[in-house]
Amino acid sequence: xxxxxxxxxxxxxxxxxxxxxxxxxxxxxxxxxxxxxxxxxxxxxxxxxxxxxxxxxxxxxxxxxxxxxxxxxxxxxxxxxxxxxxxxxxxxxxxxxxxxxxxxxxxxxxxxx
Amino acid sequence: xxxxxxxxxxxxxxxxxxxxxxxxxxxxxxxxxxxxxxxxxxxxxxxxxxxxxxxxxxxxxxxxxxxxxxxxxxxxxxxxxxxxxxxxxxxxxxxxxxxxxxxxxxxxxxxxx
Numbered sequence: 367x368x369x370x371x372x373x374x375x376x377x378x379x380x381x382x383x384x385x386x387x388x389x390x391x392x393x394x395x396x397x398x399x400x401x402x403x404x405x406x407x408x409x410x411x412x413x414x415x416x417x418x419x420x421x422x423x424x425x426x427x428x429x430x431x432x433x434x435x436x437x438x439x440x441x442x443x444x445x446x447x448x449x450x451x452x453x454x455x456x457x458x459x460x461x462x463x464x465x466x467x468x469x470x471x472x473x474x475x476x477x478x479x
Numbered sequence: 480x481x482x483x484x485x486x487x488x489x490x491x492x493x494x495x496x497x498x499x500x501x502x503x504x505x506x507x508x509x510x511x512x513x514x515x516x517x518x519x520x521x522x523x524x525x526x527x528x529x530x531x532x533x534x535x536x537x538x539x540x541x542x543x544x545x546x547x548x549x550x551x552x553x554x555x556x557x558x559x560x561x562x563x564x565x566x567x568x569x570x571x572x573x574x575x576x577x578x579x580x581x582x583x584x585x586x587x588x589x590x591x592x
Binding site (some may be wrong): 370388398402409410411412415455457461463464465466467470471472 | 585
């Protein structure tokens with residue numbers, strides 16, 4: 367079945383450091399891939415998405431590239447801010463469903479001033 | 480409304496009691512979803528409504544769980560004979576027809592003592 371694996375947290379960085387959160391997936395065909403973010407006390411928000419191989423999703427300085435050959439969708443940001451502290455979830459919608467999001471277990475990011 | 484609204488935000492109940500959780504989706508969104516998020520885990524799919532009907536309830540864990548959406552807008556998730564293992568955050572999301580980008584509510588945290 368479809369699944370998502372992401373690196374365990376917490377990830378602790380200093381402000382302006384480079385961020386990578388690894389995400390790999392298992393799915394047949396070409397799923398759609400997503401990163402959602404959950405800020406403290408708030409609902410999940412879509413951060414970015416990519417729907418086909420080699421697509422790059424980007425938003426708020428975050429980027430992720432859909433790599434079919436490595437079945438990965440790693441999240442990166444060149445310079446993190448304290449306000450980026452949150453839990454980040456990698457997710458997919460498989461080709462067998464047009465709506466069912468399959469989430470990873472989440473990675474907590476803590477950015478220190 | 481402007482976003483997806485969920486009530487109550489917190490519910491504490493005793494084992495064996497009945498609980499209802501309400502979701503008010505974004506106006507005009509025909510698709511509505513319930514997910515469950517246990518501590519330290521990513522959200523897991525429970526049920527999907529398209530309009531008034533449950534198009535996919537394959538994620539409901541057992542027959543103690545039931546959800547309705549009688550007028551195609553507000554939805555209620557009903558849990559009978561609650562167990563301690565039901566403790567989790569229950570998330571509701573909605574989307575416009577055919578879209579695979581979900582807008583999530585802040586969730587209802589259920590604690591079963």
